[in-house]
Amino acid sequence: MSGARTLFDKLWERHLVRPQTDATPAVLYIDLHLVHEVTSAQAFTELRNRGLKVRAPQRTIATMDHSTPTTPGGFKAMPVLDASATSRKAQLDQLAKNCEEFGIPLLALGDKRQGIVHVIGPELGLTQPGMTVVCGDSHTSTHGAFGALAFGIGTSQVAHVLASQCLLQTRPKTLEVRVDGKLRPGVSAKDVILAVCTRLGVGGATGHVIEYTGSVIRALSMEERMTVCNMSIEAGARAGMIAPDETTFEYLKGKPHAPKGAEWDAAVADWKTLRTDEGATYDQTIVIDGSALEPWITYGTNPGMGMSINQPVPDPASLADRSERDSAAKALKYMGLEAGKKLAGTPVDVVFFGSCTNARISDLRDAATVLRGRHVAPNVRVLVVPGSQQVKRQAEAEGLDVIFKDAGAEWREAGCSMCIAMNGDQLRPGQLAVSTSNRNFEGRQGSGGRTLLASPLTAAAAAVTGVITDPRTLLEVAV
Amino acid sequence: MTGTQWKFSSTYVVLPTENVDTDQIIPARFLTTTSRAGLGPNAFNDWRYLADGSPNPDFVLNKPESKGAEVLVAGHNFGCGSSREHAVWALAGAGFRAVVSSTFADIFRGNALGNGLLPIQVSPEVLAKLMSSHTPASKVTVDLETSTLTLPSGETVTFPVPPFSKYCLLNGIDEMGFLLKTTDDTAKYEAAHRSSFSTLAAAGAA
Numbered sequence: 025m026s027g028a029r030t031l032f033d034k035l036w037e038r039h040l041v042r043p044q045t046d047a048t049p050a051v052l053y054i055d056l057h058l059v060h061e062v063t064s065a066q067a068f069t070e071l072r073n074r075g076l077k078v079r080a081p082q083r084t085i086a087t088m089d090h091s092t093p094t095t096p097g098g099f100k101a102m103p104v105l106d107a108s109a110t111s112r113k114a115q116l117d118q119l120a121k122n123c124e125e126f127g128i129p130l131l132a133l134g135d136k137r138q139g140i141v142h143v144i145g146p147e148l149g150l151t152q153p154g155m156t157v158v159c160g161d162s163h164t165s166t167h168g169a170f171g172a173l174a175f176g177i178g179t180s181q182v183a184h185v186l187a188s189q190c191l192l193q194t195r196p197k198t199l200e201v202r203v204d205g206k207l208r209p210g211v212s213a214k215d216v217i218l219a220v221c222t223r224l225g226v227g228g229a230t231g232h233v234i235e236y237t238g239s240v241i242r243a244l245s246m247e248e249r250m251t252v253c254n255m256s257i258e259a260g261a262r263a264g265m266i267a268p269d270e271t272t273f274e275y276l277k278g279k280p281h282a283p284k285g286a287e288w289d290a291a292v293a294d295w296k297t298l299r300t301d302e303g304a305t306y307d308q309t310i311v312i313d314g315s316a317l318e319p320w321i322t323y324g325t326n327p328g329m330g331m332s333i334n335q336p337v338p339d340p341a342s343l344a345d346r347s348e349r350d351s352a353a354k355a356l357k358y359m360g361l362e363a364g365k366k367l368a369g370t371p372v373d374v375v376f377f378g379s380c381t382n383a384r385i386s387d388l389r390d391a392a393t394v395l396r397g398r399h400v401a402p403n404v405r406v407l408v409v410p411g412s413q414q415v416k417r418q419a420e421a422e423g424l425d426v427i428f429k430d431a432g433a434e435w436r437e438a439g440c441s442m443c444i445a446m447n448g449d450q451l452r453p454g455q456l457a458v459s460t461s462n463r464n465f466e467g468r469q470g471s472g473g474r475t476l477l478a479s480p481l482t483a484a485a486a487a488v489t490g491v492i493t494d495p496r497t498l499l500e501v502a503v
Numbered sequence: 504m505t506g507t508q509w510k511f512s513s514t515y516v517v518l519p520t521e522n523v524d525t526d527q528i529i530p531a532r533f534l535t536t537t538s539r540a541g542l543g544p545n546a547f548n549d550w551r552y553l554a555d556g557s558p559n560p561d562f563v564l565n566k567p568e569s570k571g572a573e574v575l576v577a578g579h580n581f582g583c584g585s586s587r588e589h590a591v592w593a594l595a596g597a598g599f600r601a602v603v604s605s606t607f608a609d610i611f612r613g614n615a616l617g618n619g620l621l622p623i624q625v626s627p628e629v630l631a632k633l634m635s636s637h638t639p640a641s642k643v644t645v646d647l648e649t650s651t652l653t654l655p656s657g658e659t660v661t662f663p664v665p666p667f668s669k670y671c672l673l674n675g676i677d678e679m680g681f682l683l684k685t686t687d688d689t690a691k692y693e694a695a696h697r698s699s700f701s702t703l704a705a706a707g708a709a
């Protein structure tokens with residue numbers, strides 16, 4: 025084997041408990057296992073049925089996020105719990121019971137560190153370069169922003185990691201996504217990753233781990249890098265990652281669980297080796313000109329169906345393959361959008377700021393830039409759901425909550441909320457939403473609801489104008 | 504479990520949609536369950552039922568000829584999106600033992616293999632043939648041992664199955680059992696690699 029290795033190669037090799045053979049997958053060690061209420065109960069049941077313990081509780085941490093209420097006061101403030109709330113509460117209680125029984129730390133509702141699992145791992149400094157990070161959640165790819173190998177797993181695998189701290193994995197292929205140039209004002213990390221998903225298509229990176237490289241990626245903050253890595257799964261990738269650099273170290277320094285003192289220096293020295301060597305090769309590379317990107321928005325029913333905001337909706341008839349054509353036509357029918365027509369000017373019913381893609385403090389600051397001194401358009405419902413309690417406190421310290429409330433938006437408690445619409449925050453059938461989340465699948469934000477994915481800036485522009493709007497027209501920057 | 508269980512013939516259901524995501528297979532509002540069982544009736548819930556809860560007569564699973572079919576034939580990139588294993592439990596609960604498509608999303612494929620729902624990957628041409636030549640009586644035969652799928656025409660194609668998954672399924676061994684036998688190696692690995700993050704307990708998270 026030649027000496028030059030990719031970042032992925034290095035991460036993979038570091039975690040081999042047993043290498044892959046012709047007959048068996050590799051046994052990969054897992055450094056950090058994040059747990060939440062929706063995908064863990066059946067795994068704990070399996071452990072119980074087999075009489076197994078959690079091998080490394082100190083490498084495991086649980087939180088409550090997917091189905092938690094984000095209304096002030098939570099369950100306690102609800103006069104009656106309907107059937108759905110009752111079953112959600114039972115699931116949350118079950119997580120608390122499981123964590124207690126198996127000795128796993130839990131950041132429960134009410135804990136000041138509670139929040140969306142992919143927001144809290146980084147902000148607590150748990151996610152660090154060089155680690156393997158897993159969670160029963162496909163957006164675990166978020167943590168790859170730190171130069172970690174981070175990916176989502178199913179519930180059976182959650183049980184595997186709980187019991188053995190290892191996973192059976194077949195080595196994936198590598199895909200370099202290089203974003204060159206420099207982003208123009210008003211164009212953000214979300215626009216970059218939506219454009220990448222459009223380019224690759226919703227299944228285009230299947231079987232691959234993406235490494236994001238290039239001057240645009242290097243210039244992004246950690247929060248923006250997380251936005252990019254978060255949506256790797258939306259192109260089908262197993263994981264997405266960015267080599268750590270000074271931006272990474274700067275972010276981590278002083279975080280509660282980051283190494284301290286001499287351990288910090290040793291860690292940084294090691295982390296600096298986590299980069300793709302000169303001469304190493306990827307199985308595939310795609311290059312995107314970041315300087316040419318514009319605010320991006322989706323028009324269809326998967327994240328690969330996107331376009332720059334000033335383009336007309338693509339015509340399914342232009343697709344050569346019949347089943348692709350039928351699927352695209354079906355998507356437009358569901359969305360109630362017309363091929364050939366521009367989206368700008370289309371009225372929206374709901375704007376959702378939230379999710380593990382875009383509910384960190386920088387995202388809320390972006391939203392506030394547009395909402396400051398303006399008012400939400402009549403008949404538009406606007407929800408602002410911070411990604412964690414910590415983000416919420418920070419936003420309140422900066423007065424962002426006041427900006428949102430003065431503008432007529434709802435300021436909520438931390439959680440996944442309308443990203444997955446399990447907790448009662450949801451669209452009504454037919455409603456059209458601009459959302460900063462990551463999935464626009466049919467009914468994702470509520471049965472019959474229709475979702476357009478966009479950046480916090482674009483979402484904010486829709487909130488104040490009531491129609492799809494290029495945010496640059498409100499920011500006084502060149503369009 | 505034995506090899507004979509992994510050879511079966513069945514009629515099949517055609518769902519020509521591409522990029523069927525796991526939110527369609529099992530919408531999120533059904534994920535509040537803490538059990539693996541009981542999700543079958545909600546498989547494809549929002550396509551399968553009308554707003555009033557009655558079966559949507561236009562959806563393929565509600566057609567009389569779909570009854571009893573153990574194989575689902577669907578468009579490419581089946582199972583994309585969320586990692587929810589509930590999607591596999593729902594399909595199995597609805598009576599399916601195999602899904603045929605031209606590509607599968609990674610996490611779905613792993614979840615399916617772990618639960619004995621066979622993800623059968625065929626070429627786009629074979630997939631097109633299965634869809635276009637389908638009649639209510641058409642049957643396919645799945646044989647895991649030989650990794651073959653026999654089309655209604657009698658033509659036989661092979662499909663890829665990771666050797667380890669095949670071994671586990673045919674011999675009734677599960678991945679957990681295998682992993683638990685590697686604990687000596689894991690202990691050695693742990694001794695050689697110290698954690699860089701301060702433990703949660705030490706930081707007072709509990």
Ligand code: SF4
Pocket residue numbers: 089090140141142161163378379380381439440443444461462
């Ligand atoms: S915010 Fe949405 S995508 Fe992220 S973990 Fe929660 S439900 Fe999943």
